[in-house]
Amino acid sequence: MALAEGTLLAQLLAQGAQEGADLATLRAIAEEGGELAAARALARLGLDDPDAAKDMAELRALLGAWRDAKRSVWKAVVGWVVRIAAALLLTGLAVKFGFWDLVK
CATH class of the missing domain: 1.20.5 (Single alpha-helices involved in coiled-coils or other helix-helix interfaces)
Known part of the structure; x- marks a missing residue:
């Protein structure tokens, strides 16, 4: 699942670079980046299981x-x-x- 989130973040960054990055795109990038970082931090702490x-x-x-x-x-x-x-x-x-x- 982290791979899909990382892929989505990469796609949003590419979209932001191509389109001039409107406010909605920048917010989506920030949100996805935050979620990805939180998921990685929880995984490193061993807290990513149910x-x-x-x-x-x-x-x-x-x-x-x-x-x-x-x-x-x-x-x-x-x-x-x-x-x-x-x-x-x-x-x-x-x-x-x-x-x-x-x-x-």
Whole structure:
């Protein structure tokens, strides 16, 4: 199919050269060139098959899950740091006010 699109683009370019390129011809050349370039780019990325849309949706879901996991890890780390800091503060206050001797 890319060959047919490339052939159409070549025909439009030839027509533009022969006829002096009116506005409709130039628009058609630009459109066909854009479509051909997009098709080539998708083919180079391996996204020119019918399952490409499903693959991209799965990749987006995987990326979203990865971001959620990172966010959860950071929340857990911050939570543990706050708990440890609070425990150290309470231990320090207990030692300062002599509650340590009551525990012994």
